[in-house]
Amino acid sequence: MVLSCDDTDSCSIHWKDTGEQSFGISRYSYQFCHAYFEYPDVSFFKGNEQGLGVFQPSELAKFLLIIVGALTGMHLSEIRIYDAEHLYKNPVKMIWPFVYTFIFVTSLAFFVFLSVRDMSPIIISCIFLTCCIWKIVPNPDQTKSRLFEWICRGGISVFCMIAMAFIIYIYNVPESLPPIIPQKDRILVWTNPALYPHSGEQVIKSMTIAGLGGWFGATGSWFGNNHAAMTVPMIQNDFVGAFIIYRWGGLLATLLLVIQICYMTAFFKTAQQIDSEECYGGFDRRRMKFVFCMMIYGFAWMTGIQWLISWSNVLGLFPVMGQPMTWISQANSHLIFFALPSLAFVMIARQGGMGVRL
Template structure:
C-alpha cells in the first residue's frame, strides 16, 4: 500500500505544474479574502479554519495523485453507493442537521459534513466508469437509461433536502458530459425540458419554503423588497460598485474597517465572497481571479482531450463542467444576472467540504494527466 503512495521521479516530471500553481494561488487568494472580510468580527477564526482545510486538502491531493486512477476505477461503485447512503442519513433525526433551511448536513461530532459536495464527484466517477464499460456508446437506448439512472438517484435526495443549487450543479455536470460524449441533441433538448418541468414540480410541491422562493426570484427586482428578499443582492451590488477599478481596500486599513460588503452582506465569506473581492481589489482583482480560473480550466480541458481512456476523459470533462457552471452561477448571482442559490465559488469561498472535494477532483485531473504517456519503470 505504502509503495503505491510513493511517486516515481518520472511521474513527478509529468505533473501539470500550471494546474498545481493556479490551484494553490486560488486557495491562498480565497483564504486571504476570507480573512479580510471576517477579521473585524471574528479575527483569524475563519481564515485559520480555511487554512487548516487547505493543509488537509493538500494531503488528500497527494494521495489522489500518487495512486494510479486505474486502481481507483475498481472502487467507484463503493464510493458512489456510499455517498447515496450518506445522503439518506441526512434525513435521519439526530444525524442529519438543518443548515440555512436545508437538511443536507451530517453531524460528525467534531464538525459537519455536506454529503452533496461528494455526490457531484460520485456522479462524475460512476458515469465515467459506466461509459468506459460501454465503450462510449451513449446513444444506445439501454446505455442512456443506465447512465440517467446513476445521475438521478443522488439528485433525488439532494432535491428533497431541498438544495436546488447543488441539484443544478449536478444537472449541468451531467449535461456537460453527455454533450461532450456526443449524445443526440434531441435527447439533450428533452433533458432541458425535463429540468424545467422538474423545477416547476418541486417549486409547487411544498418542499421549498416561501422565503426560499422569494430569495430565488429576488434578483428580478431586488429594489422591490431590498430589506428582505432583495437584501443580499442590493448590498452585494453596492459593495462591488464601491470597489471601482483598483479597489477600495478598506480591510487593509488599520482603523478596523472591513468594508461595506463585509459588514452588510450576511455570511459574505461563503456564497457572496466575490462581492468582498470586487470591493477590496476592484475590477483588476476580479480579472485576476478570472485569469487564474481561465488558465486552470484551459489546462484541465487539455488533459481531457489527451487522456488515454474514456474514464479519464469523462472525469476531466465533468470537473470542467462543474467549474464553468459554479463560477458563472456564483459570480452571476452576486451581480444580479441569475437567481441566488447556495452555490459557492470553487476554491475561494469558505467551507471545508467544498474545498476538500474540489481539490480532490483537481487531483484526479492531475493524476490523469500524469499517466497519459506510457512510462516504463
C-alpha cells in the same frame, strides 16, 4: 457479457443470457450507494444549505456522479465499438443494464441534493449531465450510421433552446410560477430585488458592496478595514466575490476571472490530449484512458458552472444559489470532496499517469 481480447488488442463482446451482467451492475450499485447514501439520508430531515453539521453531502455526491457518468460512458462506448451489430439489432437489451444503473445512482444523488434543501446542486448536475451526453453520443469511427448521434445532439439543442426561452419568460413574468416551486422567493428577488427588501437583503447588500469597490477597491489600501463588506451574510462563502471587489477592486477581480478561465482551459486541454493520444498497453489501459478523459471533462464542466454561479451571486445574473467559489471561499467540504480530488486527477494525468505528454 464476456469480453475477449487477443494479442493484437482486438476485442469482441459475447452475450450470455445468464443474468451475470445485471447482477454485477446491481451489486455495484448497491455497494456504491450503501457506502455513501446511508449517512446523508438523515440530512433530509435535519439538513439545510450548509449541509449536515460541518459536512456537505452534496459535494461528495457531485464527485461520485462524475465517476458514475464516466464509467457508464466507458461501457456504452465499448459496446458501440466492439459489438455495434448487436447494439443496433437490440439496443434496449444492450444498453439498459448500464443506463438503469446510472439513472438509479443519479436519482439517489438528487435525493441527497434535495436533502440539503438547495436546488443549485440539481441545476449544476443537470447541466453537467447534458454536457456529458453531448460528449458521449458521437458514434465511433467504426460505426456507419450517425442517426443516433444526430437524434441525441438535436434533442439536446432543442432542449437547451426551450430552457433558455423558459428562463427568459420566468424573468419577465415571475408571478406565473406556482407556489409549490422550491425557493420561489429567490426567483422573485432575482427579477427585481428592490421589490423584496427583506428576502433580497443579501443580494442588495452584495451588489452595493461590489459597487462601492469600483475598479481599485473601496478601502484605499489593501490593508484597510472590511467593516462594510462583513455586513453581507455568508460573505466568506457564497458571496466572497463581493468581498474581493470591495477590498481590491474590479481590476483584481477581472484578473481572478482570467486565472479561473486559464484553470478551466488547462482541464479541457488535458482531457483533450488524453482523448487524442495513442494508447499503448492493451484494453484495460484504453478503458482507464476513457474514464480519466471523461472525469476530467466532468471536473472542468462542474468547476466552470460553480464559478459562474458564484459570480452571478454577486452580480445578480441568476437567482442566488448556495455555491462557493472554488479555492477562494471558506468551503471545507467542497475543497476536500471535489476541488482537491479533481486537481489531483489532472496532475496525475499531466505527469504522465495516462501517457499524456505535455
